[in-house]
Amino acid sequence: MFDDLRDLYQEVILDHGRKPRNFRRLEGANRVARGDNPLCGDRMELFVNVSPEGRIAEAAFQGRGCAISMASASLMTETVRGKTQAEAAELSGKFRELAMSGVCPDCGASLAGEMERLQPLAGVHEFPSRVKCATLAWHTLNAALADGAEERNATSE
């Protein structure tokens, strides 16, 4: 009955949705942000540790949400590890494009391997009401890394 949904719910998504990686409070994180999707009640807190050299030493999250949002956050925390803040911002932009259109024409140029890992989420572009589930974690990352933000909160809206 639901075979054609395997494009959206690929095994890697279901796996990360059930057992999200880096699902914990990161003690000593120097960047923290909260993400909310008021529409469906998804909510996450993202913890990032940025090294003095400006690289993401570690990222972790806690929260609740659908399989798509949990898997996206899980994959994101794995993917951004070791990246500079500029690279993380670039990934965020490319991922947004991937989630909205299903393709990412610039992805061959740089960070190709990272984008390859996020590819399983490309299926959401066919489900307009679910794109925000996939992008919430990345909005939250943008908020966490934003300079000088007093309150680091992101919403999917």
Place this chain on the structure above:
Amino acid sequence: MDGHFAASDAGLDVARVREDFPILAQTVRGKPLVFLDSAASAQKPRQVISAMVRCMETAYANVHRGPYYLSEQATDAYEAARAAVARFLGAADAREVVFTRNATESINLVAHSYGRGVLRPGQAVLISEMEHHANIVPWQMLRDGHGVELRVCRVTEAGEIDLEDLSAKLADGKVGLVAVTHMSNVLGTVTPAERIAALAHEAGALVLFDGSQAAVHRRVDVQAIGADFYAFTGHKLYGPTGIGVLWARAELLDRMPPFLGGGEMISSVTFEKTEWAPAPAKFEAGTPPIVEAVGLRAAIDYVSAIGMPASEAHERRLVDHAMRRLSDVEGLTVLGRAQDRGGVFSFALDNAHPHDLSTLLDRAGIAVRAGRHCAEPLHARFGLEGGTCRASFGLYTTVEEVDTLAEALTKAREFFN
């Protein structure tokens, strides 16, 4: 139109009803549409659609203004709609019916006008844990802006209003208004309106019912219930969007100051002083929803022709069937088990988030709502902050559609395992 449904003493001829709703004939993602989101907004029968088209094609002008033929026609149609609503609610007088934009606006009207104009700081408003946000937020705004206390009556584990708690919270006599739902949009619970009204009145409080769901699923008689205010919306009753109703006892409307200012709601205006028109015009500033009123009247005619006994019997059959079929689905929790419930079911699967579940159901052509259905505190009450999926029934819902839902839920659980 009375003859349209007359054939069936045994109940509702659902196949015949479905023919009246053009939208139901379509397929979605290659599957026949199974529309189970009528509690959010119901589909529209041809009778409503054509009444609105006819109004715009033949009898439309602004109302209460033009001393000419078309305006008189439109005014007659608009006021006939008011009279139809009054009959539908068992009201004593059509002047007790105020047209608004929706039930939300009706409640805001009471919160603003009765709340600020009549309630005094230090008095309390009592709501319940099972309210829609539309019957929570206006009272919070009144609390914050007018110094009125907001009390919340508990809901039992079964999903019913805790009447002992209600009495306890009325006991000190400070409550000026009880504002509760007549039927929960999440649990399907039909609340004991007469009992609640009696308890409120004994404690010196007035009572407002949010009838957005109840007006669709139960016969409402505002006088028999003992209501002081009753709010409902057109679009859930198979009518158009953009029109709602506030019914209130005439003497209350007379005491209340206006809500919005503008044309239509005045009897004389100078720059120094304006005199209000009598109710209901006092509460209908600006050009009202004229075509929508005609549509609402057609919707009321439509459900009245079917008759509440037939539609209630149909609903009872669907609810019993759904209770049976859904309880067979492994891992499914259905929220609430009220004695008196209408055709609204909220549920959660143990291995799927409601949002994922609704995406799967959509693939099977089934439209359900996912989330917290504008009732976040109630979901928190039942420990389901992540939300639920909700299936809600209408006149056109079939037993087979309930089966389709139950089968899809079983397959969805397998999918996520």
